[in-house]
Amino acid sequence: MKDFDLDGWDDDDASSDAAASLARTAAQIEEERQKLTEQALAERITAAVAAARPGLDKIPAPTGPAGTGELTEGEKESLDACVAGIELLSTATWVAGKSLDTMATGRLFRKIPHKLEPERCYKTIEEWAEIEHGISRSRCSQLRDGWELGELLTACxxxxxxxxxxxxxxxxxxxxxxxxxxxxxxxxxxxxxxxxxxxxxxxxxxxxxxxxxxxxxxxxxxxxxxxxxxxxxxKPPTPQPSNALPDRLKRDVDRRSVMLADRLDRKRIPRSEILTHLLTAFVDDQDSRVFDVVVERMRTG
Structure with missing residues (x-):
């Protein structure tokens, strides 16, 4: 039988090598698993961003109504998408206004070559906005004037x-x-x-x-x-309704009250007594003549 040479074989070294090999394998497995986790997370984030991103592709194409009654589930989804798209208009307006104002304040346009005259750069934000994006000067001013208030109201x-x-x-x-x-x-x-x-x-x-x-x-x-x-x-104080008679009417009432006193053989008749008799006659259910006269006068103005 051939004898094997066991000289130089060290049990401790072999154990150390095996342990190191196992450690490297475990580390590689953990690293690969970590990469897979990060990739999955990145994919989920990308999908979420794509779902939240506004765009024309998120708005359904115009189609006729599904019926005349309640909206179908599909129509409700289309309605929600359209309303959300319309509400983006205000946000986009403030974003554009703030962008224009930031560019104007910092003169960030100063080194942008003019589209129609490349030998020079833009001189004003209004010139850049009009040439590059078709935004009129007045519209540019509106956007710059409104964004700060719009942003604050949105924050509120x-x-x-x-x-x-x-x-x-x-x-x-x-x-x-x-x-x-x-x-x-x-x-x-x-x-x-x-x-x-x-x-x-x-x-x-x-x-x-x-x-x-x-x-x-x-x-x-x-x-x-x-x-x-x-x-x-x-606010001007609300005028209180007045029961006072106009001066001219007072004079006419006094004149007729004298005539009435003569007929009744009395010295004088107070205005309050005349008013009481007039109101009594006005509400008389058995005799509507005074009521009818008042209605006719009010009708003809």
């Missing part, structure tokens, strides 16, 4: 479309950003958020007195209360 939880914000921009320019938000909140408190309209905001602003003084340091809620008080103070 209001879905204020551009038309509503535009009604408050002059007021904001005069009294400050918080004051404009205060006007909006005052109208919300009066009629409810779902009933705020551009017309209502415009009419509300007209009610404020010309000497209105506000502090932009106050909270919008405090400003809203101040504005409500200012409107109340600016």
């Amino acid at each position: 939880g209001y879905k204020a479309p551009e038309g509503q914000v535009r009604e408050l921009v002059p007021f904001r320019n005069k009294h400050g950003l918080k004051a404009a938000v205060g006007v909006y909140e005052m109208v919300v408190q009066a009629v409810g958020a779902d009933k705020v309209t551009a017309k209502r905001l415009r009419e509300t602003v007209k009610l404020f007195p010309g000497d209105l003084a506000l502090s932009d340091d106050d909270d919008a809620q405090v400003i809203a209360q101040s504005l409500a008080g200012a409107i109340e103070g600016a």
Whole structure:
């Protein structure tokens, strides 16, 4: 029998090598599993972003109604998608306005070559917006003027479309950003958020007195209360109904009362006594002559 040479064989070394090999295998398995987990997470994130991303592909193509009654489940889904798309308009408006304002303030357009005159760069944000994106100068100003108020109203939880914000921009320019938000909140408190309209905001602003003084340091809620008080103070007092007779009618009544006193052989008859008899005759159910005369006079004016 051949003897095997066992010299140099070290049991401790063999155990160490085996342990190291197993450790490397476990680490590789863990690394691969971690990669798979990260990949799955990345795929889920990508899918979620794609689902949330607005776009024309998310809006169903126009089709005729499915019927004349209640909406089908498919129609309800289409309605929700369309309403969400329309509500994006306000957000897109404020995004565009803020972008234009940021570009204008920092003159970030100053090194962009002019599309029609490449030898020079754009001189103003209005020029860049009009040439590059077809945004007129007036529209550019509207977008820049409204974005800050629109952004703040959105942050407060209001879905204020551009038309509503535009009604408050002059007021904001005069009294400050918080004051404009205060006007909006005052109208919300009066009629409810779902009933705020551009017309209502415009009419509300007209009610404020010309000497209105506000502090932009106050909270919008405090400003809203101040504005409500200012409107109340600016309203002319409601005239109280008067029972007094016009002077000319008084003279005629006095003249006829003298004639009446003569017929009844009395010195004088007070006006109150005449009024009592007239009202008694007016309500007489057995004799409607006075009532009929009054009706005819009121009918003919």
